[in-house]
Amino acid sequence: MTTEHIKAEGSEDTSPFGQQKYDDLWGRPGYLVRRLHQIHIGLFAEACDGLDLTAVQYAMLSVLYGGEEFDQLSLSKAVGIDRTSGADVIKRLVRRGLATREPSVADRRARVVCITESGRAFVRQVRPMMEAAQDNFVAPLSPDERDTFMQLLRKLIEANNNASRAPMK
Structure with missing residues (x-):
C-alpha cells in the first residue's frame, strides 16, 4: 500500500483501531446489520421452537x-x-x-x-x-437506548428504502 492510501490517524478514513476505514469487519455498518439480523433470526427461532x-x-x-x-x-x-x-x-x-x-x-x-x-x-x-424474542433482542439496551436504536433504524430504512x-x- 502506498503512503497516498494511508490516512492520518483520527481522519475520517481511519477506524478507531488505526486501520483504514472498513478494514475491520466490526467497523462496517452492513456487516454489523447482517450479523444483528442473524442474531434476531436465532432468537425468533428459539422463541418459536417447534412451530x-x-x-x-x-x-x-x-x-x-x-x-x-x-x-x-x-x-x-x-x-x-x-x-x-x-x-x-x-x-x-x-x-x-x-x-x-x-x-x-x-x-x-x-x-x-x-x-x-x-x-x-x-x-x-x-x-x-x-414479543419475548423482541424483548430478548433489545434487552442489553436501556429504555433510552432502545428508543434511540429504533429511531436510527427507522431513519436508515426510510432513507435507503429505494436501494x-x-x-x-
Missing part, C-alpha cells in the same frame, strides 16, 4: 391479521420482500391453512391473500413468543 415458523412468515400473518385483503405483490411489499420470495412464503402459509389465496374479482391476473381463522388463532398463539431489491410501500 415451523420464520420471522417473515409471522410478519406476513401480522400484516394480514389487520383484516385487509392484499394481492400477493402488495403483501410482499408491505413486508419488504421480493415478489418471488413473497409467493413462496404465501404458498407455505396457504399449505398450512393459515391463509387463503384466491383470484381477485377486480383483476383476474392478481391473487388475493387473506388470513384464515386458523391463521388468526395462530398469530394470537405466537404473539407472546414473538432495496424489494422497496416497501
Whole structure:
C-alpha cells in the first residue's frame, strides 16, 4: 500500500483501531446489520421452537391479521420482500391453512391473500413468543437506548428504502 492510501490517524478514513476505514469487519455498518439480523433470526427461532415458523412468515400473518385483503405483490411489499420470495412464503402459509389465496374479482391476473381463522388463532398463539424474542433482542439496551436504536433504524430504512431489491410501500 502506498503512503497516498494511508490516512492520518483520527481522519475520517481511519477506524478507531488505526486501520483504514472498513478494514475491520466490526467497523462496517452492513456487516454489523447482517450479523444483528442473524442474531434476531436465532432468537425468533428459539422463541418459536417447534412451530415451523420464520420471522417473515409471522410478519406476513401480522400484516394480514389487520383484516385487509392484499394481492400477493402488495403483501410482499408491505413486508419488504421480493415478489418471488413473497409467493413462496404465501404458498407455505396457504399449505398450512393459515391463509387463503384466491383470484381477485377486480383483476383476474392478481391473487388475493387473506388470513384464515386458523391463521388468526395462530398469530394470537405466537404473539407472546414473538414479543419475548423482541424483548430478548433489545434487552442489553436501556429504555433510552432502545428508543434511540429504533429511531436510527427507522431513519436508515426510510432513507435507503429505494436501494432495496424489494422497496416497501
